[in-house]
Ligand SMILES: O=C(O)CC[C@@H](O)C(=O)O
């Protein structure tokens with residue numbers, strides 16, 4: 014089919030039913046919807062389709078199968094692994110117009126959402142109903158539920174609440190073959206063989222489209238209180254974590270390096286937590302539900318100071334103060350974004366974090382002493398974000414070429430530590446060449462087999478996770 018024929022057919026499909034969908038072909042729309050936050054590929058989709066219903070999505074998949082047209086699912090496009098990039102003449106299926114909250118069940122504490130519901134919309138809806146949707150990250154204002162589930166998004170509260178996967182009661186999907194499946198029917202208990210719901214979560218849209226999800230909600234947290242602690246060295250992050258965890262249920266345990274904090278401070282509007290300089294900082298959050306819990310937390314803090322793990326620290330005295338301390342961590346990505354950093358998102362088991370980080374630091378700084386390395390991340394989950402800033406006087410091409418070498422060294426260390434090449438951002442296109450550092454050949458063969466079952470013609474998000 015020619016692009017014109019494809020566009021004409023898509024327009025016809027989107028006119029079906031009571032609520033019409035849309036087809037966009039404007040060059041600016043193609044550029045916007047054809048990419049995500051990776052910005053390293055040139056978007057080149059044929060058209061953007063904005064369906065209104067699951068039936069629209071089903072007819073799109075049927076059409077794509079009959080005419081061998083590739084479809085790329087697109088959510089809030091906040092991904093960092095190019096999982097939603099359309100660079101090869103695909104049709105992008107965007108869920109912006111399927112953004113309704115469909116149903117709320119107070120006794121089951123579940124809410125049924127269309128895939129295009131924004132994370133923050135769900136969080137606000139839960140709050141209005143006296144409940145809490147705990148999966149949270151810096152892009153909550155624009156990321157969509159369908160994308161979150163397709164990447165099994167994690168974020169800043171995983172240590173307590175787990176990943177997106179843990180909050181899914183049911184899913185409606187359209188498979189790559191065009192079947193509509195209602196998975197798990199919102200049941201708490203359902204032991205009837207393979208749980209297909211979990212195959213679609215984290216599949217990066219390669220098995221089909223998630224069109225609806227029923228999400229579980231939790232009770233609201235009580236008096237969330239934040240410590241920011243200046244740490245003596247990297248090893249101290251583990252001692253502090255163990256000390257606090259032995260007595261308190263932490264809702265977050267994040268870390269960032271002094272360099273990372275400096276960029277946030279230079280970016281403006283955020284103050285240093287205290288005057289003492291430390292190589293690393295930890296941000297801990299917990300529910301200070303009573304005087305007794307607060308006293309306990311202060312005792313633990315003092316113990317960490319006495320042992321020399323912590324050099325200085327502050328504790329929030331109000332919700333506003335807690336929020337401004339969080340900015341020290343949440344603003345890191347945006348404060349370094351203008352430097353077009355090399356990015357990596359890796360993990361190991363928590364106890365091995367210090368050795369793992371030091372080895373990567375060593376190899377990068379030995380080879381490229383002029384590279385500025387920025388470390389931060391969800392250290393309580395063993396998930397580190399490695400960002401490297403291009404030296405001002407180095408050509409972009411030169412920097413990217415050197416970063417390819419960095420990738421290899423980093424992933425060899427990841428493999429040796431039995432870690433993951435992508436802890437939360439997904440494989441997409443940026444990590445597919447490195448999948449074998451985390452997944453065995455046999456495992457990858459099973460992954461390919463699963464893809465074949467759900468999408469035998471290979472029309473759904475081709476070239477993502479693997480070729
Ligand atoms: O920009 C990054 O490298 C990480 C982004 C995000 O996962 C975060 O935790 O802030």
Ligand SMILES: [Zn+2]
Nearest residue numbers: 168391398437
């Ligand atoms: Zn993260």
